[in-house]
Amino acid sequence: MATTTARRSRFYNLEFIIGASLTAIICFGVLFSEVLFPGGATKVDLAARLTAPFTNWTHPFGTDPLGRDVLARVLAGGKVSLLVGVVSVIGAVLLGVVLGLVAGYYRGFWDMLLMRFADIQLALPFILLAMTFVAIVGPSLTNTIILLIVSEWVKYARLVRGQVLTLREREFVLSARAIGVTNWRIIFQHLLPNLLGPVIVLMTLNVANNILLESSLTFLGLGIDPSTPSWGGMLADGRTYLQTAWWVSVFPGLAILLTVLGLNLLGDWLRDSLDPSGRSSRP
Amino acid sequence: MTTQTPLLSVEDLTVAFGENRVVENLSFTVEAGQTVAVVGESGSGKSMTSLSIMRLTDNLGAHFKSGKIMFEGRDLAQATQKEMRSIRGNEIAMIFQEPMTSLNPVFTVGDQISEAILLHENVSRAVAEDKVRQLLEMVRLPDAANLMKRYPHQLSGGMRQRAMIAMALACRPKLLIADEPTTALDVTIQAQILTIMRDLQRELGMGMIFITHDMGVVAEMADHVVVMWKGRKVEEGPVREIFANPQHPYTRTLLSAVPRLGSMKGERLPKRRPLTVLEDGQPKVVGEERVQDTVRTDEPLLSVEDMLVRFDIRKNFFGKVTHRLSAVSKVSFDVYPGETLALVGESGSGKSTIGRTIQQLQRAQSGVIRVRGKSFADMSSAELFKMRQEVQYIFQDPFASLDPRKTVGFSIAEPIHTHGLIGDRKQVTKRVHELLERVGLPSAVASRYPHEFSGGQRQRICIARALASNPKLIIADEALSALDVSIQAQIINLFMDLQADLGLSYLFISHDLAVVEQMSHRVAVLYLGQIMEMGSRQQIFEQTSHPYTKRLLSAVPIADPAFDRAEIRIEGEIPNPVRRVGDEPAILGHDEISPGHFVARGA
Numbered sequence: 001m002a003t004t005t006a007r008r009s010r011f012y013n014l015e016f017i018i019g020a021s022l023t024a025i026i027c028f029g030v031l032f033s034e035v036l037f038p039g040g041a042t043k044v045d046l047a048a049r050l051t052a053p054f055t056n057w058t059h060p061f062g063t064d065p066l067g068r069d070v071l072a073r074v075l076a077g078g079k080v081s082l083l084v085g086v087v088s089v090i091g092a093v094l095l096g097v098v099l100g101l102v103a104g105y106y107r108g109f110w111d112m113l114l115m116r117f118a119d120i121q122l123a124l125p126f127i128l129l130a131m132t133f134v135a136i137v138g139p140s141l142t143n144t145i146i147l148l149i150v151s152e153w154v155k156y157a158r159l160v161r162g163q164v165l166t167l168r169e170r171e172f173v174l175s176a177r178a179i180g181v182t183n184w185r186i187i188f189q190h191l192l193p194n195l196l197g198p199v200i201v202l203m204t205l206n207v208a209n210n211i212l213l214e215s216s217l218t219f220l221g222l223g224i225d226p227s228t229p230s231w232g233g234m235l236a237d238g239r240t241y242l243q244t245a246w247w248v249s250v251f252p253g254l255a256i257l258l259t260v261l262g263l264n265l266l267g268d269w270l271r272d273s274l275d276p277s278g279r280s281s282r283p
Numbered sequence: 284m285t286t287q288t289p290l291l292s293v294e295d296l297t298v299a300f301g302e303n304r305v306v307e308n309l310s311f312t313v314e315a316g317q318t319v320a321v322v323g324e325s326g327s328g329k330s331m332t333s334l335s336i337m338r339l340t341d342n343l344g345a346h347f348k349s350g351k352i353m354f355e356g357r358d359l360a361q362a363t364q365k366e367m368r369s370i371r372g373n374e375i376a377m378i379f380q381e382p383m384t385s386l387n388p389v390f391t392v393g394d395q396i397s398e399a400i401l402l403h404e405n406v407s408r409a410v411a412e413d414k415v416r417q418l419l420e421m422v423r424l425p426d427a428a429n430l431m432k433r434y435p436h437q438l439s440g441g442m443r444q445r446a447m448i449a450m451a452l453a454c455r456p457k458l459l460i461a462d463e464p465t466t467a468l469d470v471t472i473q474a475q476i477l478t479i480m481r482d483l484q485r486e487l488g489m490g491m492i493f494i495t496h497d498m499g500v501v502a503e504m505a506d507h508v509v510v511m512w513k514g515r516k517v518e519e520g521p522v523r524e525i526f527a528n529p530q531h532p533y534t535r536t537l538l539s540a541v542p543r544l545g546s547m548k549g550e551r552l553p554k555r556r557p558l559t560v561l562e563d564g565q566p567k568v569v570g571e572e573r574v575q576d577t578v579r580t581d582e583p584l585l586s587v588e589d590m591l592v593r594f595d596i597r598k599n600f601f602g603k604v605t606h607r608l609s610a611v612s613k614v615s616f617d618v619y620p621g622e623t624l625a626l627v628g629e630s631g632s633g634k635s636t637i638g639r640t641i642q643q644l645q646r647a648q649s650g651v652i653r654v655r656g657k658s659f660a661d662m663s664s665a666e667l668f669k670m671r672q673e674v675q676y677i678f679q680d681p682f683a684s685l686d687p688r689k690t691v692g693f694s695i696a697e698p699i700h701t702h703g704l705i706g707d708r709k710q711v712t713k714r715v716h717e718l719l720e721r722v723g724l725p726s727a728v729a730s731r732y733p734h735e736f737s738g739g740q741r742q743r744i745c746i747a748r749a750l751a752s753n754p755k756l757i758i759a760d761e762a763l764s765a766l767d768v769s770i771q772a773q774i775i776n777l778f779m780d781l782q783a784d785l786g787l788s789y790l791f792i793s794h795d796l797a798v799v800e801q802m803s804h805r806v807a808v809l810y811l812g813q814i815m816e817m818g819s820r821q822q823i824f825e826q827t828s829h830p831y832t833k834r835l836l837s838a839v840p841i842a843d844p845a846f847d848r849a850e851i852r853i854e855g856e857i858p859n860p861v862r863r864v865g866d867e868p869a870i871l872g873h874d875e876i877s878p879g880h881f882v883a884r885g886a
Contacts, residue, residue, distance in 0.1 A: 171683040175745075178642050179698045179752070180671030193688040276732040277687055 012272055019265025026259050030078035040072030041229055053247045062247040064237070070247055074255050077229035080141070082259070084230075085211040088148035089203055095149060096156025097199060101187050103157070104164025115161070118154045126151055126213070127220070134222040144223045148210050159202060163195035197271045204267035208260040231256050288356075290315045290490040291336070291458055296350030296360070298328075298335050304348065305331045307514045313458065313490040320493045320505035320522070324537075324767035325738065328514040329494050333460045335360075336492070337377055338367045354458070373403040376451035378444075380463040385447055386435040392419075392446050393431025399453040418449040422479055440630075441472035445479065452483065458490045465500065469629040469794065474838040477503055496767060498541045499797075499840030502526060510534050522844045532566045535559065539566075540772040541842045542797035544824075551821055552576055553623065553802050555779040558772055570776060577621035577782050578804055582656065584788050585618040585641065585674075585756055590650035592636050592812075596861050608861045610636040612812040613650070613870045618756065621782060623789040625799040627835070628809035631860050634792045636812075638758040641790070642676045643667065654756075672702045675749035679761035681741035685733040691744050692729030695719070698752040718747040722777060739770030746777065750785075758790045763798055775802055796839050800824050805879075808832045811860050813871055818880035828882045 033041065045067035053062035053070070061070040103111040130147055137143050167173060168191070176186050215232015217223030226233060231252040238249025289312035298306040306328040313319045323329045334340045336352055338359060352359040354375070359367070371377075379385045387395060396418060397411040406414075412431070419427035422445040435443055444464060451459060461480070465473040481504065484491050493504050501508060501522065508525045510518040510533070518531040529535045539559040547554065553575040559566045590611050597606040611633040618624045626634040639645045641652060643659075652659045654670060662670070675698075678684040685694050695715045698704075705711050716726035722743040733741060742762065749757050759778070763771045779802060781787055793799050799806060800820060807817040808831065816829040827833050862868065871883040 171678045171680060172686045174644060175676065175678055175684040175748075176686070176697065178644055178671065178676040179701055179748075180668055181697060181701050185701075190686050190689075194686070275688070276690075277734040 012269060015265045015272075016269040019262050019267075019269055022258055022262030023266055026078065026255070026262065027082075029075045030082060033072065033075035033078070036075065037069065037072035040069045041076035042068065044068060050241075050245045050248075052245075053251075061251050062245070064234075064248045065241060065245070070251050073229045073234060074231070074251050077231050077234055077252060078255060078259075080224060080228055080230035081211045081214065081232060081256070084141070084145055084148065084214040085207040085259075088145045088152065088210045089206045091145065091149035092152040092206070093156055093199065093203055096153035097160050097192075099153070100157040100160025101164055101191060104161035105168055105183065105187055105191065111161075114157070118157055121151070121154045127216075130217055130220075130222050134217075139222055139224065141224050144214055144217055147217070148213060152206060152210065155202065155206070156199060159198060160195055163198065164191055167191050167194055193274070196274055200267045200271045200274075204260070204263045207263055208256060211256055211259075289313060290354070291492075292351075292353045293332075293336070294351045294353065296332075296335065296352065297348035298331055298340060298345050299348050300343075300345050305345070305514050306335065309350070309511075309514075309516050311509045311516065311519060313492060315457065315490050316484070316488045317506050318484065318491040318493055318504055319507045319509060320495060320501045321509045321511060322495060322498070322501055322537075323511035324496055324769065326513070327511040329511050330462055331514075332511070333377070333462050333492060333494055336460065337371055337375060338362065338364070369403075372399050372451075372456075373454045374456055375458045375460065376454070376456040377460045377462065378447050378451050378464045380466050386443060388435055391432055391434055392438070396431075396446070396450045396453055399450055403454045414453070415449075418453060419446070421452070421483065422446070422449045423475075424449070439472075440468055441475060444468060444472075444476055448476070448480065448483070452487070455487060456489060458492070459484070460492045460494070462494045463496070464493075466495070466497070470796070470835060470838040470840075471629065473500075473840070477840070480504070497840065498538065498768070498842040502842050502844045502846070503840045505844075510537070526842070526844050532561055532564055535566045536561050536769060538842075540769040542768075542772070542775075542795070542801050543842055544797040544800060544836070544839050545841075546797075547800050547820070548825065550574075551819075553779070553804060553820060555776055555783075556772075556801070558776060560769075573779075573783070575623075575779055575783065575802075575804075577786065579620045579786075581620075583617035583653075584620045584622075584655060585790070586651075586653040586656075587617070587637070587641070588615045588651040588653070589613045590615070590637065590640060590652065591648045592633070592640055592645065593648055605864055606861050607864055607867075609812050609868055610860070611640070611647070612868060614809075614812070614814055616807055616814070616817060618788050618790060620755070620788055621786045622805065623782065623791050623803040625791045625793060625803035625806045626809055627793055627796060627799055627806060629794060629835075631811065632809040633812035633860075634809050635760055637809075638676065638760050638790060638792050642674055642758055643670065644676075669702075672698065672704075672752040673755045675752065675754040675757045677742075677745050677749050677757060677759045677762045680765050681738065681745045682733060684745055685741065687733055690730050690732055691719075691736075694733075695729070695744065695748045695751050698748065702752055704752060714751070715747075718750055719744075721750065721781075722747045723773075737770075739766055739774065742766060742770075742774055743777070746774075746781075750781070754787070756788045756790065758792065760792045761794070762791075763793065764795060771798070778802065796836060808835065811858065811868065813868075813883065814873070814881070815883045816881065817873075818877075822877065822880040826877070826880070828876060828880070 047067065048059065048063050049065055049067040051059050051063040053060065059069050063069055099114055103114045129151060133147050134143065173186060173190055176190055212232055214223055214230065215236055218226055218230065218233045219236045224230065234252040235249050241248050292312040294310050296306060296309045297304060309332060311319065321329045321332060331340065336359065341364065347360050350360060393412065393415050396415045400406065400411040400414055415431055416427045419430055424430055424442060424445050438446065465476050468476065477500065495501060505522045508520060508522050509516055510531065512533045518525065518529065518534045525534065526538065529538055536559045555573045555575060557568050557570040557572055559568055591613055592611040594608045594610060595604045596608050599605050614637060616624065626637060628634045636645065640647050659667065692715050695718055696711050699711055699714060705714055715729050719726045719729060724740060724743055736744065763774055766774060775798065778789065782789065791803055803820055805819050806823040808815045808823065808829065810831050815831045816823060823832065827836060871885060873881040873883055876882055
């Protein structure tokens with residue numbers, strides 16, 4: 001037993017170091033993109049169009065078909081992508097976790113209503129939902145985030161409800177009830193900390209998913225203004241040049257990959273450090 | 284017998300996980316037809332020993348540092364897994380503790396037993412099925428042909444364990460390893476299983492290794508005993524020698540901690556007994572002997588009248604209830620201040636349901652529960668909330684009843700915060716420290732988490748938590764059954780000390796009659812949700828009147844190999860308490876045969 005703990009803690013630190021540095025580097029680049037490349041994301045230089053990466057050091061990652069610098073655009077595009085990815089996930093978690101907790105703990109009528117609603121939501125195709133929603137409220141950054149929250153909260157609600165159903169029968173919940181602890185405190189003091197592990201894992205995976213969903217919405221004209229750079233949008237733009245100029249789409253793709261990797265490692269670390277027994281509870 | 288080579292001989296065996304040795308320099312032998320009991324408390328390495336013989340330790344990542352396991356001229360420690368596969372189940376078979384988890388729920392019992400036969404013997408399906416029928420009859424399962432087509436969940440615990448034994452015996456093994464085979468079963472069922480195992484061993488002449496922590500079972504089953512402690516063998520010898528004249532200090536403390544049924548004969552009141560503990564490798568007697576004269580019989584603290592609890596089990600297509608479980612049928616009793624009332628009975632007797640209903644974890648269909656004369660029905664919600672302060676509940680499994688993500692200090696302080704007993708933060712911390720010291724733990728452990736404690740320490744923490752709200756009544760639901768005997772003896776004394784100091788009443792729910800005899804003032808025997816017999820400790824144990832109580836008492840294994848066991852054959856299953864609506868069980872009346880001694884009439 002002692003050996004497994006030791007092995008885990010070695011990985012555990014490595015997870016934190018790699019995850020935290022990846023996330024920090026990306027956040028730094030994205031936040032200070034204006035300072036690092038003033039106006040670089042939108043400056044058109046048709047003379048230098050489709051420069052290959054690593055050939056010209058004014059454009060280290062090359063340029064796109066309009067001669068805009070890919071590195072500058074990746075950093076600038078991160079603003080929209082990270083904003084959409086992170087905010088929509090946080091929103092979906094807040095909504096889904098609270099509803100899942102309440103439904104699972106109290107059971108009964110509201111639980112049934114909520115879960116049937118969740119079933120209907122899952123049965124609706126995402127694009128159909130998006131088109132209807134945008135037709136009513138119009139496309140914008142805020143609306144994209146709201147749409148993603150509305151379509152993603154169900155996953156958390158279902159996950160949390162399932163966890164609550166098993167946890168609420170456990171003896172420590174029963175013993176808290178026997179002492180007279182209020183339902184509200186049981187839910188937030190005892191149930192919530194015990195089901196955070198799987199929620200954190202789902203969250204980190206969901207960020208990538210939402211970044212890509214934003215790009216499909218933008219691609220269909222249902223998301224944000226297409227001239228604003230975003231990772232998903234750049235991926236879609238570069239698709240036509242994939243055979244001749246791979247760098248246009250590969251670098252934003254790499255940015256998504258590294259962000260997700262960083263967040264995943266951080267999430268794993270967070271989940272393990274929240275568990276006092278040191279046993280990781282992989283879902 | 285002794286001149287020929289033994290069936291199995293373990294020589295100088297050391298098993299280790301990395302550098303951590305779980306079994307060290309262990310040697311013992313098993314002859315054909317002999318039962319060797321390997322005894323020890325949790326963490327003594329007894330289960331590792333059995334898994335090593337089967338070479339199942341390989342999957343767990345253990346390796347052998349030294350030693351041989353000689354079985355029929357072969358060294359199993361050196362055998363390949365392929366060779367082991369032909370030995371496992373065929374020549375050495377094993378029975379585990381939990382019969383439900385050892386049977387595959389999606390195959391019928393017949394399929395699972397015939398699988399073992401088809402695997403090891405070259406016979407046709409029809410022949411195999413015929414053999415299965417014989418095996419099931421051999422373990423005295425009635426209606427074998429029909430039973431083969433049933434799934435594990437349709438069988439009771441005792442029937443499942445018998446099916447497991449049938450499976451283990453399918454290939455007529457030369458050696459049977461039984462790892463705590465009766466620990467999860469009720470006493471009457473345990474008695475049946477032990478008889479069957481003893482008879483079969485005699486019939487088939489196989490060697491048997493019986494792993495257990497229950498000294499009573501050892502006394503009933505074993506010819507030879509190996510006592511293990513911290514991975515080492517501390518003592519070995521014929522069973523009568525070990526019990527009559529234990530040599531090693533550990534064996535002596537272990538035996539002195541075992542509660543013995545009948546040891547309180549002639550005593551009117553329960554008695555706190557001194558403990559024998561190991562100190563610097565020597566047994567030492569600590570603590571005083573004290574008669575537990577704590578009952579004040581002026582006004583009952585708790586009074587339960589005609590409690591009735593039924594659960595709806597099955598509904599038909601239209602949502603109408605068709606089957607109900609009568610968990611508690613018209614049960615009445617009182618508990619006085621400073622008194623311990625024990626509720627004893629087998630699984631399904633409703634003893635836990637009674638406790639849970641008093642703790643307001645469950646609703647009763649009818650009946651009156653009064654605390655100090657005031658009925659629950661007449662109480663305001665604030666008064667009912669206060670009941671959760673005055674009545675506390677201790678669960679069987681201390682690990683499960685503590686939130687794994689909260690420090691022990693938080694858990695103990697929770698009742699104080701919930702009921703607003705102490706406002707000041709510093710005072711709460713001080714009280715938590717006091718409580719920890721009261722139950723015999725250092726106050727510094729308050730900042731630790733439940734997984735950092737041993738089972739006995741966790742139960743102490745649960746007791747500290749229960750004491751935090753200054754309760755008048757503590758409901759202890761099998762609070763001792765998950766603990767090792769030496770720890771159990773300490774916790775019994777802790778319960779009794781707290782009663783003497785604080786005047787607590789206990790509703791002590793247990794299936795362990797020896798413990799009940801030692802610590803309770805009065806006893807109620809429950810069977811299928813009704814009280815069969817209720818009276819003072821002495822009335823129940825010395826003037827036993829109801830046949831069910833007699834049957835229960837005779838099934839308890841006595842931790843004394845010299846005890847002359849009358850061969851009472853206990854037959855029959857515990858009946859299913861689920862009944863069709865309209866077919867409710869008859870409610871039995873009670874006769875008071877002597878003052879305070881009630882016995883159920885008829886049936």
